[in-house]
Amino acid sequence: MGKRTRTRTATDRRSYSVEAEWSKADLALLEDLKKAEALLPDDAPRALLSVRLSVLTDDTTSPVRQELDLRILARERGCRVVGVASDLNVSATKVPPWKRKELGDWLNNRAPEFDELLFWKLDRFVRRLSDLSTMIDWCLKYGKNLVSKNDSIDLTTTAGKIMVTIVGGIAEIEAANTSTRVASLWEYTKTQSEWLVGKPAYGYETAEDENGKVKLVISATAHRALHWSRQVAMRERPASARRMVKVLVRAGLCGAGLTASTHLRRLRNPALLGYRVEEDKDGGIRRSKLVMGAEGKPIRVADGVFTEDEFYSLQEALNGQGKDQPRRNPDGATKFLGVVICADCGTNMTVQKNRNNGKLYQYLRCGKCKAGGHGAPNPEDIYAKLVEDVLRVLGDEPVMTREYRQGAEARKEQQRLEQSISYYMAGLEPEGRFTKTRFTKERAEKTLDDLIKQLEAIDPESVNDRWVAVHNGKSFRSRWEEGGMEAMAADLLRVGVRCKITRTKMKDVRAPHIHMKLMIPKDVRNRLILKEDDFAETF
The missing domain is CATH 3.40.50.1390 (Resolvase, N-terminal catalytic domain)
Structure with a gap:
């Protein structure tokens, strides 16, 4: 059966x-x-x-x-x-x-x-x-x-x-x-040929047999996409990963969010052989590696999408036509990421590097304009101009820090004064205790006047719990001089300052003309106030 x-x-x-x-x-x-x-x-x-x-x-x-x-x-x-x-x-x-x-x-x-x-x-x-x-x-x-x-x-x-x-x-x-039970379960599943928990690699999906046992089966849609990608990668003039993604998305075999780098990782994943894999955290290069069993052999969990000959011939083709994946820079290659945006499509501009005849070229390109909107060469010049404009507009703003003020003490003092005033007012009424002699009446009236002045001197805001902005003695110019471009970029991103880049192609000139427009929110002073992180690691 x-x-x-x-x-x-x-x-x-x-x-x-x-x-x-x-x-x-x-x-x-x-x-x-x-x-x-x-x-x-x-x-x-x-x-x-x-x-x-x-x-x-x-x-x-x-x-x-x-x-x-x-x-x-x-x-x-x-x-x-x-x-x-x-x-x-x-x-x-x-x-x-x-x-x-x-x-x-x-x-x-x-x-x-x-x-x-x-x-x-x-x-x-x-x-x-x-x-x-x-x-x-x-x-x-x-x-x-x-x-x-x-x-x-x-x-x-x-x-x-x-x-x-x-x-x-x-x-x-x-x-x-x-947590211990969950970690133990994950370690145990790595040694088993049955699929117990976890998200399957691209190319597979979970299913149940007639006994209710979970297993991995090959996804028909993914199988078609992967084998077509291998076919076009093995041509004499192979298709690029970008071209593969465009065709797969247009054919409905992959989602619209698929990128070329993600598709290449899928094609390089040894899980397509039907083996169990785990993440290879080697220096920031995103790869998967085989999990070896007790006998030093890969653990098979499903039928392979590719045979070994198909998989390794595909890897040779990808290695021959592609470049080594660069190691990821923790700080990123783009400065002021999220601050510098394209005026035409509104997306972030990022640094792209090209090497031609041994010379390295860098451009700021956006994500949606055709060909990156002609690109913006010399990113460092753009950064320098942005820093100059920001310092001119915001450099002299004082650095304000948000502090919490409790109103409990002020409320107690207000309540004490109100009770004392009520006491003296009652005593100064006709037949009151302070009206029996001229001396006691004058002293009571003087004391009452002093209490009223003290009550009027209390700031109504001070009786409430509230945030107050306190100047720490520095300007943002000195703050950014100490922290560098990274500190300025973080502050600009935090308060919503943006710099729109407009690129205009010039006749008989390879590089486009660059126009920069600094966009500063109207409430920038309130946004610039620094908020203490009460839940930082040093708390």
């Missing part, structure tokens, strides 16, 4: 859908909680709710239930909910709180807007003791409190700080055990 195969595309785990999870009863409870919250005083503590879930299964607590439980907890604590940071399909082991899309924005940019951070359970918040320690330090620095619905966590008490460390240690042990 022949084997029945089925391509596996589904997963047993499902992503969370917000619209599908809220029932009528949940929405009714949410409305009641919001009505109760509206009755709180204006100075009630402000609570931010953190909801997280990696994968929704029958054993996990849904985000809807987490949010409702946290809103009930906020009501019990007398807190007003100012926001819900909902990060779904996010692993707490891989992504710490400050790097999550929603919670990270609150922690990095909106700290003045909340006083307490509420979460359902510690493992819903963090799973690494180092992440928990960083969050405790951050909360102590900014005057925030961590509160858990199902754990005894409260940073306002010493016992709560000890408990949060203990519970966090247990969560980290659980995460470490999970």
Whole structure:
């Protein structure tokens, strides 16, 4: 009996859908909680709710239930909910709180807007003791409190700080055990001929036989694309990788995002022989290498897309017509990448190098214009002109650093003054305690005037938690002179400054005329303010 195969595309785990999870009863409870919250005083503590879930299964607590439980907890604590940071399909082991899309924005940019951070359970918040320690330090620095619905966590008490460390240690042990099991599984799969986990190499897809056992089978579409590519690469006048990609995309055999370098990596992958492979991290060259079994032989996991003769003859053809892949430069070949853009197509301009008769030529080219828009020769001259223009416009701007100021002390002083003023005003009313003698009345009136002046001297902004910009004594000119082009490029990219390059072809002149236009946002001064990274490695 022949084997029945089925391509596996589904997963047993499902992503969370917000619209599908809220029932009528949940929405009714949410409305009641919001009505109760509206009755709180204006100075009630402000609570931010953190909801997280990696994968929704029958054993996990849904985000809807987490949010409702946290809103009930906020009501019990007398807190007003100012926001819900909902990060779904996010692993707490891989992504710490400050790097999550929603919670990270609150922690990095909106700290003045909340006083307490509420979460359902510690493992819903963090799973690494180092992440928990960083969050405790951050909360102590900014005057925030961590509160858990199902754990005894409260940073306002010493016992709560000890408990949060203990519970966090247990969560980290659980995460470490999970990580060990996963790493062990991957090491085990490398020695097996069966396909257990992982993404198949291009040319293959997973399928099930009649017994439900997973195996690799050759993808018909990929087989056709690969064999056609080999055929045109073996011609007397072989087709280039760029030409292969253009034809494959036009024929619908490959996606529109395919590049020539990716296609060449596919053609060079020994996995096309049906063997198990792993990444070869040799000096930055992206390659795959064979995994050897216990007997020192490659481990076969599927039928080969190519025979050995077909594969190795293809490699000889590719080696003969192509150049060695250059090692990747960690800093990149292009300076001001993302800042220098093409005025015609709007894409980034990157450095391309050509060698002719032993001489190296460099050009700035864009991604969409035909032939790179004639190219812009002499990139270093363009960089120098860009630096000159930026220094002329922004060089004298002061370097401002964002600092966090808490309003707790100012609020206490304001409250003390208001209570004292009320006391003296009551005492100066007819038949009040300060009206019995002329001396006590004059002294009370003088004291009241002094208290009112002190209250008026308090800046209304100082009673609120807020960000303030403080000058660090330097200008951006000195900052960039110390940090060089790299520091300037990073700042320009951060604040959204762009330089548009227009290339105009000149008659009887090989090189085009280059016109540069510096594009600076209107709110560039606010964007230039440096924000301290509270979650850097040195925190």
